Amino acid sequence: MIELRRIGFSYSDGATPVLRDVDLSVEDGELMLLAGPTGVGKSTLLGVIAGLVPTFTGGTLTGDVLLDGSSIIDLPARERAQSIGFVGQNPGAWFVTDTVEEELAFGMEQLGVAPATMRRRVEETLDLLGIADLRDRDLRTLSGGQQQRVGIGAVLTTHPRLLVLDEPTSALDPTAAEDVLATLTRLVHDLGVAVVLAEHRLERVVPFADRMCVLGADPAAPGGVRVGEPADLLLTSPVAPPLVELGRAAGWNPLPLTVRDARRRARPLLDTLGPPPPREAPEQVNRVPAVVAERVGVVRDSAAVLTGVDLTLSPGTVTALMGRNGAGKSTLMWAIQGRLGASSGRLRVDGGDPHQARPDERRTRVGLVPQNPADLLYLESVREECAAADADAAHARGVPVEGECAALLERLVPDIDPSTHPRDLSEGQRLALAVAIVLTARPGILLLDEPTRGLDYTAKHALARMLRDLAAGADRPDAPARAVLVATHDVEFVAGVADAMLVLADGEIVSSGPVDQVIAESPAFAPQVSKVLGTGWLHVDEVTARLRDRLGGEGGTQ
């Protein structure tokens, strides 16, 4: 139905092309998954299909895009709207109107659909997506999953034959993501809509994909793609869900794509592996907890967001904070930071009430990286940001500070050009810059609010390593051990980085403890490896390490 022929794209003349000679075709009723590391051009490719690239990004596009055999490359996005529906990365930012119902009608109004037909299609779409009870809701009050479904509905009403989605589940908690994916499968099966979607969280989408297109698979041919069956491509893909990594480690062929497949094949592997690795609690001897909360309640805009939170954070540990969107994770972080005061209970950070501390004291005790790290940045180059951070730190610590922020940044992410505009950095680099700025004041406690959004597996590995180093105080010779708290939705990331885990729901901690215990209690938060091998196993690295031991050992005896 839609066909890309020898598509090439670069942002400016002479720059390395983002896409080169891309050939891709999608048939009716097919679900095509785009995968690849960050910055490899997934969103660009989707934009080319929808007609938004290069209009909105600038750059040079070559090649041809065909819809049912006729070229549409010169048609702007608005003229493609009736056949191609595009849902962007953050549908909340795309809403034009106020209410769900008006939003669903907006596209049809633009296309000049007759009012009676509009009325009927809105009702059909509300039912199809299961959002009929939301019809009068203010769009701003919707949860992430609801927003995503309304965003899909808003393009569906014009009856497009192809749906293009950019990371539909990346920002969602596991259950909301399942709802969205169920909706998509229903569209593909019942209506025969073709779907092209890009996603970082492959573990969620791979089971639903008919075919897969991997970008950046071949280092020898940058900008090229590989298209084929998911099971074949994932053998060599540079990005792979943990399940596939497990399959690769165990040498399974064909690769399992669902947890069910993998479970069936896991028995012999479990025999080889033996008992799960012992998990020693991080040494807490001689360590005074950095943060202690007892029945802490926080009221925000006259609504009780936290009702009774108990927690302890110790230096040297990484703690993961999980829970549904809106459960109060950010509020808890801001309370520990000290900007929000506890309305009840007792909260002690380094022995003092953080809300009573002066802003400078707060910064030297607790470093918080907010959900949107760009909020911290206001200058025009990385160099200026670092200099400002040094000056601030000097003021807060009372000693001259020079070059510390830049040095930290260099350790976290090497080779950032200091004259880059902070807004032009990639998500991962921008996060690292924010972390460096916050750490320049040398806080003993580090809080990160959803740092994993928009990061691919490689970047998440790097972040995990960075957080472990920071917790252990391994980033500087004289660095102390730090307490690190990370709010995230990403269970796989948690499995790789955290010692302890807290689950927050409805303003209370509903489960807490070492990661494996919490996962055993709450299967919804289990990473894929645990789903296959049991709760003792959290991460592929553990499996590969054990396999290396066992097989290496066997090799030695033979």
Add this chain to the structure above:
Amino acid sequence: MRVPRELHPVAWWVWAIGLAVVASITTNPILLGLLLGVATLVVLTCRGDQPWSRSFRLYVWIGVLTIVIRIVFRVLLGGDVPGHLLFDLPSIPLPAWAAGISLFGPFTREELVAAFYEGLRLATVLICIGAANALANPKRLMKSLPPALYEIGTTMVVAITIVPQLVDSARRVRAAQQLRGAERGRLGRLRGLRRILVPVLEDAFERALALAAGMDARGYGRAGPATRNQRRLTGALMLGGLCGICTGVYAVLDQTAPRLLAGPMLAAGCAAAVLGFVSAGRRVGRTRYRAARWAWPEYAVAASGLVAAVTCWIALADQPAMAHPGVIGLPSVTLAAVVGVLVGVLPVWVAPPPLTTANRRGAGPRADARLDPKPTERPTVRQKARTP
């Protein structure tokens, strides 16, 4: 029983402008007082519970302030109306370059009354406009703009939508900036503003470009059916119309110019401009979902304003003593003028009851959801892990 709904915003504006026209052609305090009563009564019975509904009080205050300012000005600048002396302030003559004007001086009761009448007229015009502000939904008003203004209307809707986001964004950035040091030194506050303004602006632009991409991808701004000739016609009509208006306005002011160039020319210019405007709208090939309808209540409300304006215009045309009563005796009114003003109270009976939180469909989520911090969906932790 009448079903609660929002009356078309344009109907309210027509009604209010009708009343404002009445107010603008008279300084008779009895008629103006009646008008104020009519406007207030209609606002109190017909307004809903939206944020803009509360703006009426503000307009009343502005009206009161207008009258006070008028009177203060009279006291300050003095006057020369003879009559009952209220108080006498020492007169301060200004230097010669100020055209021999003197400040303060004696102040008479007649002067007070004259200033009050003038101020009351302006205040009444303002309060009539305020009534429209309180009654008409501004967003729906923007959506009811004629097709030629579709882009501008959309910009306004986008702007009105962005405002609450901006406030949220500013609050978030302010909190985030606390994580770094504060600006110190002189002008630190203004520089501190930069630390908020820049991220908020960047953020807003990012969102706005995303929004634009979204709108574009959903068909916004598709080429309409207008041909080259139609566009030429549009241009000619607009230019011609503006020329006509330009001449007309000048002729209206220069009373020695031929009268043919005043009223008729102005009317012709306006007609051409309006035609050009309509013609410009034909390029737009869009439809409206559940467009705000004009049913009989809309016509009745709009008509009541127009009838009031026309009746009073006719009633006052040959009665300068009633339109602008002197300051000596008591003002008088005729029955026709009073009836004309009272027609404006019709919306109290014909307008449908306003939408409120209580009677809105789906009772409440729109208003209540913002107070509820957690979307009430389902328990977080599912009892059984679903295999993907």
Add this chain to the structure above:
Amino acid sequence: MRRPAVLAAVPLRPRSVAVLALASVVGVIMLFWPLVLRVDPGATERVDPPFLFLVLLPLILVVVLAEVSEGGMDARVLAVLGVLTAVNAVLRALSAGTAGVELVFFLLVLGGRVFGPGFGYVLGCTSLFASALLTAGVGSWLPFQMLVAAWVGMGAGLLPRRITGRAELAMLVGYGVLACYAYGLLMNMWGWPFIAGIQVPGQDSSELAYVPGAPAAENLHRFLIYTLLTSTGGWDTARALTTALAIALLGPAVLSTLRRAARTARVVRTDT
């Protein structure tokens, strides 16, 4: 073939320029009617402020806006316009509470500078209109405020392009100060006959009131004294100061932000 197309925010075709010019002439006459008015010496009737203009000016503004956006407005321009309008409206609403601090013109001048005269004109109109909607300030004064603000925005867009760097900033500060006083003066011109009153032969009058039929120079004299007494010393100067300060301190950062937004929207498409 490659044809680079820069973000032409609101392109002004010759026809649009003609419409803008005509509308500006009408606007000037409507603002300065007390000076233009010539009374028939034989007439004795009383002179009323021409309330007709309050209806006419919105019509003219609407025609100009329709003309400027004729042929469709790019979604990106619309988004940028929406953002700047919203920010301006918020700034105005915020500054309305603090006496003397008036921040509307600061962003209007910078926006006009970066995105051009057509954009500046529309931004002036939409900013004032949005802030009126927000702060419930819709009234008979609004069309005139929109018109004058539109001129301010357009003027900023017409400033010479070649000047850059510190000179550009100095120029913008100077223009901002000028625009603030001009805005105050023009709005006073509009309000003068209403506030100071119109002299009626044989009846009351205050000494600064407008005298219909008097020579234009004499009325202008009266008006200038009125405006000097009422606003130039206080309100207008405070506004000019805050605007100048805001442009000088926030200007560089905001200019670069706006230019980044303009840059993102730049397109080079190859036809193959």
